[in-house]
Amino acid sequence: MMSALTAVLYGALLVYGAGWWLGYWIGNFSLLLFVLTVVTLAYWLAERFKFAPARVAAAEALTAQDTQRRAELGKMGISQVDGNVDSARERLLMQPWWLDWTAGLFPVILAVFLLRSFLFEPFKIPSGSMVPTLLVGDLILVNKFHYGVRLPVINTKIIQNNDPKRGDVIVFRYPVDTRVDYIKRVVAIPGDEVTYTNQQLAINGQLAPVQPQGDFYDEDSMRYAPRFTEKLGAVAHGILVDPKRASIYRPMESFVNFRDNCRYTAEGVSCKVPAGHYFVMGDNRDNSQDSRYWGFVPDENIVGRAFMVWMNFGNLRRIGSFD
Incomplete structure (x- = not known):
């Protein structure tokens, strides 16, 4: 029996x-x-x-x-x-x-x-939206307790810890379909006025400092793209932005919650981040579906803070921490 x-x-x-x-x-x-x-x-x-x-x-x-x-x-x-x-x-x-x-x-x-629910969880990078910081095939670790302790499955926070900061790389449950996990960088926190126009990021009216770093060969798209170092708060990180590439920003139909907090123009988008939410973007700015299109990430959707590549079977030099 x-x-x-x-x-x-x-x-x-x-x-x-x-x-x-x-x-x-x-x-x-x-x-x-x-x-x-x-x-x-x-x-x-x-x-x-x-x-x-x-x-x-x-x-x-x-x-x-x-x-x-x-x-x-x-x-x-x-x-x-x-x-x-x-x-x-x-x-x-x-x-x-x-x-x-x-x-x-x-x-x-x-x-x-217990380890996966409360301490660390592994993820695999499936797309090139975070290039050059994270490449397709990177196996990363996510700190599950950095932003507080949550009960597994129901994702209810029971212990508060740190709040996400500008520049943090986070894994979260995709607001459009919470069965799917996404990884992006926090660029604006609750109360911020974030603007991305003419491929330039500004927070509360201040442009994020950028420095050109030459071209980067993107293996995912098999082409070179201009690479820059961008600084968000104390975090300096790489981004890919092609000034010659025209981008059209339109909200997706699934962008429902706090849709009125954003204004779209031919040059870009400007949003006021509501309480308890975050505005996230991919480092590969011209190849990322992020808050510019589907809106804000609620705090309850956050899984944890990504902090290191623990393995890349195609390139062992990728192993290590990242900003």
Whole structure:
């Protein structure tokens, strides 16, 4: 019965994972990890308080029966008795496969769940919107507690920590579809007046300082683009901006919340950042769908602060922290 139930659960997990991999639906890894933790915990408790004691009791009963049998034969003068209960006892004590692959995995799954939910979470950069800071294929780590501690799955903040600052690179749940995670740079915080016109960024009427750094070869688009160093607060970081490339800014239909806080012109866009929200942009300014198009990031959507590349299998020199 339990082996069949476990097989069904593993089958459901396989179907869910395959559909996710093939793109039939968007998976929720946080929810999946939570469910796996709960299910393996149930098996672990059942093993600890029911199945393991039952196996031990059966093994002890077998040993007692063998001892009694040998004693009775001894009274009859038979001292040489065939049979050894040790192998049978070992088989009785052996954990079945369906417990080995559930209760046995609980400590590992619990450790991963706690680490990923409250400390650090890995992400893979899927697009070139953050070039030159982050490249396609970079595997990054995100600090989950820098902006406060949130309950997993429901994303409710229970402990306040730092507030996002201008220049921070953050991972957040895409406001248009919260099943998808995005990564961008915070350029404006609540109360700021942010303007991006003629490919120049200004915060509260002050242009963000930029310095040209020559051309950058963008492997994603396979072309060179002008690279600059931009300074937001204390953070100096690279951006790609092509002054010769015309950009047209229009709000997406999904830009609903606080839409009246933004004004669009032929030169660009200007927005007043509402309380509890942030204005984010990609460092690859001409190749990024960001707050200029779909609006502000609510604080409750923030996953954490990205701070380092822990691996890039195509370029090991990418490993390290970034601004």
